[in-house]
């Protein structure tokens with residue numbers, strides 16, 4: 667897939683959503699993206715969780731523990747209680763407390779800007795790390811969630827089995843200057859048009875570029 671086609675995809679989606687505010691989590695919630703620390707911790711909390719649940723938990727959490735220094739000394743039981751509406755909150759409470767300790771002890775209280783350092787943190791994989799780099803630091807990165815993985819394969823931008831493979835193939839398929847556009851556009855597109863079940867082909871501005879659509883109409 668040529669970079670010309672991937673640019674055409676991004677251009678058309680940008681035009682398609684022109685004038686409508688982004689519904690994605692980081693764009694909508696100021697508490698979530700106040701600092702690199704809040705982006706990181708909120709993104710960990712958001713794993714396998716609905717955004718509304720994460721907003722509520724993040725707000726309570728950061729009102730009580732606004733930074734890593736406070737969070738590393740948090741009482742685990744109280745922490746569990748604060749994020750109790752989040753899935754896997756026992757594991758997440760332990761993980762975010764440990765993340766806070768590592769940030770304070772190894773990184774001077776800052777969130778590192780290096781993906782190889784970020785993925786050493788508990789419950790931080792490439793998706794969370796790339797999301798952090800892009801949304802908190804505006805560093806060129808591709809955050810591959812389920813929407814990005816599905817849509818990239820349907821369009822034929824990549825041919826991959828895992829989100830990690832998708833990330834690597836998108837790095838070639840899309841010019842680096844446009845990597846940061848992918849997550850926001852594809853998440854919106856995946857929620858509204860190219861949904862997991864019964865994608866709304868009839869509303870899609872990408873029909874003529876889409877491998878999946880070509881297969882279906884054959």
Ligand code: SF4
Pocket residue numbers: 820821859860861865866867870871872873876877878879
């Ligand atoms: S044509 Fe259908 S499958 Fe292809 S990108 Fe559009 S909505 Fe998704």
